[in-house]
Structures are given as C-alpha cells and as structure tokens.
Amino acid sequence: MSKxxxxxxxxxxxxxKYPGIFRKIDDTVxxxxxxxxxxxxxxxxxxxxxxxxxxxxxxxxxxxxxxIRNFFQLPLLxxxxxxLRLMGKYLVIDIPTPLTVVLREFELRENMSWMAISARKIIVSIFYPLSLLPFNRIIQYAGxxxxxxxxxxxxxxxxxxxxxxxxxxxxxxxILLESKCLTLLAVAKVSSWHGLDRVLVGISNYVVENSRDVAVKFYIAGDGDAIKELKSASERLGIAEKVFFLGFKSHDDLDSFFDIADIGISTLGLYRKGMQSASSLKTREYVARGMPLVVSGDDIDLEPIPNFAFHVSNDDRPVDIHELIRWYEKLGAQNVNKEGIRNFAFEHMDLKTKVKWFLPS
Incomplete structure (x- = not known):
C-alpha cells in the first residue's frame, strides 16, 4: 500500500448482544x-x-x-x-443483507410490534435509495x-x-465418529431464517426410523427470536433429551463446544427471506476452526461445493440425518482433516483478500 x-x-x-458482528468488524479493522x-x-x-x-x-x-455498517436510521444522516463528501472523505457503506431482504426480516421478527415494523419499512423503502447516493462505494454480500x-x-x-x-x-x-455419537453444533442469534427446525425434524425422523447404532446430539448456542419455538418443537417431536439449548455464550466459552462437535450447522432457511445466496459469518467460523458443516443455498466462497460441506436443499425439507452420518463417515477415507479445512479458510475466507475494497482504488 503506497500511502x-x-x-x-x-x-x-x-x-x-451481537458479538459475532462486532468481532467481524473488529477483524476488518x-x-x-x-x-x-x-x-x-x-x-x-x-x-x-x-x-x-x-x-x-x-x-x-x-x-x-x-x-458505515448499515442501520435502518441511516437516512436521518x-x-x-x-x-463529509464535500470535505473530501471517501465514504463506504457496508450492507450485510440486501435491503429488499431487510424488509422481509422486519416481518419475521416476532418481538417487534406492528407499528415498529411499519415505521422501519417506510424508512427503508422510501428514504434509503436517496441516502445511498453520497457513498463512493457500496459493499454487499448478495444481489x-x-x-x-x-x-x-x-x-x-x-x-x-x-x-x-x-x-x-x-x-x-x-474428523472421527467417536463412541458412535454424532455431535452437531449451531451458533447463532437464532431466528426463523436459520432453519434449525429442519435439523430438529430430521433428528426426529432419524430416531423413528433408526436402524443404526449412532446417537445424535444437537447443541444450539445463542439466544434469539426463534429459541422458544425450537424448545417447544424439540418437546413436541420427542427429542428434547437430544437437543441442548446453551443460551448466549461468549467467543471463548464456545471453544469447548467447538472442540467436541463433529459438524457445524450453518444458515438453512435462506428461502424464508426470499434468498438463494448468502455469505454467512458463522459458515466462515466453522471452516476456520476446521469443522465440516451443513450448508444450504449458494455461497461464493464454497463454489464448487468442497467435500467438507454437506449441501442440503434451500427449502423446508428436513435434514436427512442418515445421509449426514454416511457422508461424515466417508470424510476420513477421503483424507479430509481439520487442518485441510482450516487451510481452505485461509485461502478463500480470510479478510486479507477482501479489505482492499474498503479503500479507494
């Protein structure tokens, strides 16, 4: 960098409340x-x-x-x-979710009143296009x-x-199936679009149809709008003893759960926001930690789909746990290991290859 x-x-x-987002910004800085x-x-x-x-x-x-990281009050500024443009500043806005999807997210938030949702939708729909004009560059992660x-x-x-x-x-x-038990881990500020209910239904189907002696545990770390419904679903499906709700955990507290987990669960409900592609931060953390993962939809950094990623449909169909276990057991025979997965993160997901776009050309 010359200057x-x-x-x-x-x-x-x-x-x-959003340590993952703060850490991503801190990583960028x-x-x-x-x-x-x-x-x-x-x-x-x-x-x-x-x-x-x-x-x-x-x-x-x-x-x-x-x-500027995007926030809905942006038009007020x-x-x-x-x-700032008149003063010669170079302005960049970082928009993690397409604005057309943000409008849909407002509707999916269960803890927000109708009036609050309506006010936010009006601000974004009417005033946002004008407020983007002063920026020199607009960074987005989906169309x-x-x-x-x-x-x-x-x-x-x-x-x-x-x-x-x-x-x-x-x-x-x-990557080894120890003690005939497969341990899944999801870390998120849990909302309906994370699609974790697809995993719960998949576990329930597996338990009912199980002809193999492999137990399944599912740890969910994080709070959020959808936790209450997921707890009710695990009870209703008869799998409460297999699903563990950990609540909010700090980055350091999560280390012990990553250490025991076999597979990370990324965002599986993009279709609920009308999306086919996304660029999940949690996907990147799983890969950085050397963990195989379940993904849905498209991700620029995972094209073509690497062998350590189990790709499921971007719809309501439950995750097939039988297939997931068979896939995981084959990874060792394919010489897939945690170091190789982590190296993939260094090559494709590290910010070193991306921060140049925050600066003038």
Missing amino acids: IRSVEYFSLFEAG RTLNNSGCEAKNRNFPATSRGFRELARELLKSKADVIV LFVFLY ESGYFSFGVKNKIKLLSNGIEVARYKIKRKD
Whole structure:
C-alpha cells in the first residue's frame, strides 16, 4: 500500500448482544491496520444517545475513509454524509443483507410490534435509495433488487464475507465418529431464517426410523427470536433429551463446544427471506476452526461445493440425518482433516483478500 490511509469504521448496535458482528468488524479493522492503514473501530449503542454520539463523531472525524455498517436510521444522516463528501472523505457503506431482504426480516421478527415494523419499512423503502447516493462505494454480500440499486449500481461491489482466520482456534477433535455419537453444533442469534427446525425434524425422523447404532446430539448456542419455538418443537417431536439449548455464550466459552462437535450447522432457511445466496459469518467460523458443516443455498466462497460441506436443499425439507452420518463417515477415507479445512479458510475466507475494497482504488 503506497500511502497510509486513516480509516474509521462506524456502527450502531449493541456489541454485547451481537458479538459475532462486532468481532467481524473488529477483524476488518485489525486487517486494515495490518495492511498499512490506521484504522479504528467506532461502535455506538443502538440508543437515541448512541445515535447522537455517532453523528457528532462523524462530523468530527479526521479519517480519510469512513465506513458505515448499515442501520435502518441511516437516512436521518443524509446531510451529514453530503457534508463529509464535500470535505473530501471517501465514504463506504457496508450492507450485510440486501435491503429488499431487510424488509422481509422486519416481518419475521416476532418481538417487534406492528407499528415498529411499519415505521422501519417506510424508512427503508422510501428514504434509503436517496441516502445511498453520497457513498463512493457500496459493499454487499448478495444481489440487491433493482429498486435499491437504481442510480448506484456502478458503486456496488459484491463481496463474500471474511474473517481474520488466525483469531479462531482450530477444534481439538478431528474428523472421527467417536463412541458412535454424532455431535452437531449451531451458533447463532437464532431466528426463523436459520432453519434449525429442519435439523430438529430430521433428528426426529432419524430416531423413528433408526436402524443404526449412532446417537445424535444437537447443541444450539445463542439466544434469539426463534429459541422458544425450537424448545417447544424439540418437546413436541420427542427429542428434547437430544437437543441442548446453551443460551448466549461468549467467543471463548464456545471453544469447548467447538472442540467436541463433529459438524457445524450453518444458515438453512435462506428461502424464508426470499434468498438463494448468502455469505454467512458463522459458515466462515466453522471452516476456520476446521469443522465440516451443513450448508444450504449458494455461497461464493464454497463454489464448487468442497467435500467438507454437506449441501442440503434451500427449502423446508428436513435434514436427512442418515445421509449426514454416511457422508461424515466417508470424510476420513477421503483424507479430509481439520487442518485441510482450516487451510481452505485461509485461502478463500480470510479478510486479507477482501479489505482492499474498503479503500479507494
């Protein structure tokens, strides 16, 4: 990098409630620093006071490049962004989910009132297209609708998500079915679009039809809107003794569960948001830790599908646990190991190959 650039990455959310998102931003900032920039992570709580502080700090920023992680109140800062452009700042907006899908996500949130949902949809639908105009670059991780890309299509850069792979510990257990038990792990801020109910129904079907002596355990780490329904479903399906709800766990607390797990469960309900492709952060963490995983839909970094990924349909069909066990047992014979999976993450999912798009060309 010929010139040292100062970068500030601004975000508005509760870091304690969304540690995976905060860690991804922190990874981005660290990688920018390691590549020769002077970068800072500027996170503010999603409160009225936090919003005011963010606006003030934007106006005071001395950075050459300002990155904004998308939040629904963004249109309220239109004139701030216009001022920053006049001051010669290079503005980047990081949009993790296509805006057309964000509208659908509002409808799927069970803990949000009808009035709150309507207000958010109006703000995003009517005012967002205008608020995107001041940005020099728009980073997205899945295709956007024509409505939200109108007038800014030439600014959009479609990327896959990345993490700082070296910050994630490789799992202790290698790819081996020990004690005739297959252990599954899902880590998420659990919503309906994670599709974990597909795994529960699959386990139930397996238990009913089981002709093999392989037990299955499923650990779910995280809180979220869908946890209550998943707990009810595990009781209703008669598999409560096989499903363990761990609640929120910090990054370090999760290490012991990654160590004992055989397979990670990525997002399996993209179709519920009208999506076919995505770039899940958790997929990248599983791979960075050397873990085989179950995936659904399309992911740029997993094309063609590698042999350590078990691909299921992007619809309501239950996960076939019989097939999953057979697939897992074959991985060892194919010389698939945790080190090789982790190396794949370094080659395809590390932020070193992606942060250049946060900077001017």
